[in-house]
Amino acid sequence: MWSAAEHAARGRSAAGGLMRGDTVPVAGRLLGNGPEAWIAFDAEMRRLQRFPGAPVTRLEARLCHPDGRIRAAALAAWRNPPAQLVLIRCADRVPQVRERARRVLGRVVAHHPVRTRDRALRALNRPVADDPSLVLTALTPLALRLGGRAHGAWAVEQLEAALAGRYSLLAAWWRPGLPSTTWSRNSLTVRQRDDMLERLAGSADRPTRRFAARVALAGGRYGAGELARRAAAERDTATGRMWTDAALAALAAGGPDEGAVDALLGSRLPAVRAAGVTALRRAGRAAEADRYLADPAGSVRACARWLLRQGGGDPYEHYLALLTGPGRVGRYAVTGFAEVAGPQDTPLLRGLLEHPEGPVRGAALAALRRRGARVETPVLLALLEDPSASTAREAALHLLPAAERLDPAVLAALTGPQWRPHTRRAAFRLLHGRGGSAELRASVALLTDPDPGTRRRARERVAAWNWLSTLDEGEAQRAELGGLLARAAEQLGSHELRLYRSPWA
Known part of the structure; x- marks a missing residue:
């Protein structure tokens, strides 16, 4: 999926092409792009036309x-302009342009003739059906972006009114004198409103999903079960919270469960799962709290501990049973135990450094680091070679405060190609923490590392390196630095290196 910046770049590119004489309609050029493309196109066209002699024929x-x-005249002259550009003009700073654009937008959306070859409709992905709600659906993301402008709230208000069925769709916008008694004949039907709301709720655009949730919740359309299922299916935290809060409010009002609690507990969003754990108490299922003590999210674990204590249970005892019992120990059980453990539990966490599961070793090492427990340097150096990436990363974080006291030769050896990528990354992190010529040697050596992340970090370090400072401080010989510089220039190019003068010329 393209980012907002990439969409904007395509909008600016379309504007540049139009100024160079590109004959492809803008609606076709920007087909499939997000609202940022249209906003950027409008801004770039305005900028380019400020220059003297800029063509204004299109x-x-x-x-x-x-x-x-000129903007107002274009609105009057064009029979079927791109709806996105008309919508942007609806928030125009000039009142005359703004009012005319709002009348034109009503005609474009509500009364546009349906033709399969109509480029404006193709750009909105409108099928062969006279359904204005489809055009409104496509315009919603752009309307929401424009809502923050001085005159941009108007379009959002009209969308909300259309979805609520309070008055005619858009016919009244382009015919201000249309009697209100005829509005109902032009309004969206209940089926159209429901279908439009479902399309908006399933949009890939997060602000659009939030808008759909807000409108749906204002209409009181769903029961607790459906609200919870929508919360569980959501991937945006803000939208998920809206559905969750509404589901909890419905449950608190005495509505039927309808599987709402189980739906919340099955969400991928930690905030939604945490709400589900809290809702267990009202549902009379507080005894299930121990199932969520080892949840990956800290907020869910905290809610589970709270619920357990409300019933008189002891989270510490449950965690201890998870770590010392015959069952399989999980990484998040270790993390949760560390959140309630005392100083006397440090030996237990140390013992988990020899656990056969790599994630468990990493979680134990992270718990010891957060508790400020000391781990012997030889043990940590050995864990840099651990098969588990999380364990090697935590070992490096343990060693980082004392990186200057570590043997650079040992660390440099661990950056060799025979080691796993996470071992090379951990050793390089320590060399970076140590600094000096040892870091420079490792950075140049890792410029060709097969791991993209390590290679990128090495390039960043070499590109920003102050070679003259290294020479002046006598950390490396002139000949060695010259060789490193030559290797770096071969990989990066001399233009990327931070050179003020060439002392080896």
Whole structure:
């Protein structure tokens, strides 16, 4: 999926192409791009047309012209302009342009003739059906982006009204004198509103999903079970919280469970799962709290401990049973135990450094580090070679405060190609913490590392390296530095290196 910056870049590119004489309609050029592309296109067209002699023959260009009179004339002259550009003009700073655009938008959306070859409709992905709700659905992300402008809230208000069925769709916008008694004939049907809301709720655009959730919740459309299922299916934390809060409110009001609690507990979002754990108490299922003591999310574990204590249980005893019992120990059981353990439990955590499961070893090492427990340097150096990436990473974090006292030759050896990528990364992190010529040697050596992440970090370090400072401080011989510089220039190019002068010329 493209980022907002990439969409904006495509919008600017389309504007540049139009100014160079590109004959492809803008709606076709920006087909499939997000709202940022249209906003960037409008801003770039306005910028380019500020230069003297800029061509203004194309209607798309005139619709984005810096002169408000030209923008208004373009709206009047164009029969079927791109709905996105008209929507942008609906938030125009010039009142005359703004009012005319709002009338035109009503005609485009509510009364546009349906033709399969209509480029404006193709750009909105409108199928062969006279359903204005489809056009409104496509325009919603852009309307929400424009909502923050001085005159941009108008479009959002109209979308909310259309979804609520309070008045006609858009016919009244382009015919201000239309009697209110005829609005109901032009309003979206209940089926259209429901389908539009479902499309908005399933959009890949997060602000659009939040808007759909807000409108749906204001209408009181769903019961606790459906609200919880929507919360569990959501991937955006803010939207998930909206559905979750509504589900909890419905349960608190005495509504039927309808599987709401189980749906919340099955969510991938920690905030939603935590709410589900809390809801267990109201549902009379507090005894299930121990199932969530080893949840991956700290907030869920905290809620489970709270619920357990409310029933008179002791989270510490449950965690101790998880770590010392015959069952399989999990990494998050170790993390949860460390959150309630006392100083007397440090030996137990040390013992887990020899556990056969790598994630468990990493979690135990992380717990010891957070508790400030000392682990012998030889043990930590050995754990840099651990098959588990999390264990090697935690070992490096343990050693980082004392990196200057470590033998650079030992660390440099661990950056060799025979070691696992996570071992090379951990050793390089320590060399970076140590600094000096040892870090420079490792950085140059890792410029060709097969691991992309390690290679990128090495390039960043070499590109920013102050070679003259290294020479002046006498950390390396001139000949050695010259060789390292030559190898670095071979990989990066001399233009990327931070050189003020060449002392080896």
